[in-house]
Amino acid sequence: MDPHLLRTFLAVAETGSFSAAAQRLQYTQSAVSQHVAALEADLGTPLFTRRPVALTPAGERLRRHAELLLVRLEAARADVTRAVAPPGRLVLGLTPLAWAVPVAAALATIRAESARLRTRVRVAARDRIVEAVATGEVDLGLVDGFTAPSDPLRLPEPGAGGPRSVGVGESPAVVAVPSAHPLARRRAVDLADLADAYWIDAPDVAPFARLPVDGLRAGVRYDGTDAAVLAGLVAGGHGLAVLPLPLVSAHPGLTGVPVGTPRLVHRVELLRLPAVAPDEPAERLAHLLTAPT
Amino acid sequence: MDPHLLRTFLAVAETGSFSAAAQRLQYTQSAVSQHVAALEADLGTPLFTRRPVALTPAGERLRRHAELLLVRLEAARADVTRAVAPPGRLVLGLTPLAWAVPVAAALATIRAESARLRTRVRVAARDRIVEAVATGEVDLGLVDGFTAPSDPLRLPEPGAGGPRSVGVGESPAVVAVPSAHPLARRRAVDLADLADAYWIDAPDVAPFARLPVDGLRAGVRYDGTDAAVLAGLVAGGHGLAVLPLPLVSAHPGLTGVPVGTPRLVHRVELLRLPAVAPDEPAERLAHLLTAPT
């Protein structure tokens, strides 16, 4: 169960091939084969079927554990080294809608900080941001999601020593429709009533699979992370999407119809590791973002 | 960050000495020294002060992570091997009050199972049980605690792949007092009103530090895990304790005064890893315990 072995195990699981995994890890096939053999010997069970290479049930179990384990190992390293030398940079991780909507007020702050610091901004899907905060790749994360009013987002692994989250803003959740659409004149809609409509699934922006309603079907899928593109797709009539009101209002040709049931808001949370120094850049910015304006 | 290094790191942290750690791990001092040096080189920071050996702040951070990391590594191994060969034994882990009170009905079941299986029962404090379930040392855990009515217990690390919990019983929380005590005639008391009383702290039975009330002070501390002893101490007038009503009723000379505020019940939850086979011993017993009687 050496981390190295777990790493190559994961590479094999992901690529579905010993040789491809070897390439990715800069190993020889032979080394990969030996790693897997060592793991299988240690655990006393095959982890892959060969030809084709696929996970056995035991392998599938190990995969889930190994992924978390490696992230947490990195997170531990990050937490310790960060305690020693707080980073003199500021890396911001944002989910697409966290960026598009609620931090407008904080942008000036961020810009001001940027003048003094090496600041970078990364946009990625929610789980990636959570992971990046845990491993210290990102100092401050802003993630968003749809949830019941004043309910926290359900983020993966709020484990000890890991990132803490705090809500920094909520806005109404609306169904985005083209302004010419018949629905646009409704005062409110229930999601369940829109089971017949076509939706746009944008897993990295507003994953509609996580909406608390079943049976919606997607006509179009958008794999990017640009909220404007998603809004454009809705405006172009390619399908509906649940979005935060401010984003919809800002986009010409779009109308937002409030969601009646279930009660739903768009919520943004700030995510970070416990502060290590009060004068840390992330600390000041986090303070600004959480302070009531 | 090799697990071996983390293990010796923890041994040093716990014993406060390189040589003691070496003894415990069957290493030489030299090896321990090299392990620590390797970790410190890797992380780029001292983890201990020497003479006396004590954790630096960075070391303290690492300690927290390392403990969890090693448990989760064991848990991963347990989960995988269990998936391969479900254990033909049944190990039950219980907190003291889970045993004393609410599973009486299940005892017959357990005895019946015992006839067919190698069954063992272990009693330990809550966090140890949670950990033991995660690592597969224990197949089925019953843990207890005081909480608001129908609120789940807050257990450490409900992380992915880890144990799941489900409530199996609640009983009223009462303040146990000797029957001759003036309080014994009260219909209800508020914990806050008992700030002047002396309490018995029994960290491994009913840790009163976890009660949602501050400022209680302990006169006696009981470090064992025997609920009857604790009840006896209360009956003997050594102090008060918050306990589940059935336990108090069963003990001669004790009276239970219902807790008015805060709203508080004694709750028992069943803890186990996701089932791997429907005919697993743990599965049947879990089913019996969770089925409404």
Add this chain to the structure above:
DNA sequence: CAATTTTACGGGCTTCGTAATAATG
């Protein structure tokens, strides 16, 4: 038979123990 995994084997590095050295209360 072509592609891919497994096995055999050897060089180089890592790891741990012995033993000598250094540090400190």
Add this chain to the structure above:
DNA sequence: CATTATTACGAAGCCCGTAAAATTG
């Protein structure tokens, strides 16, 4: 100065690459 940590060094073992053999679609 006795206790405890560090450093030096060498043998044993592990790890990964080369290359040959085995497997299978």
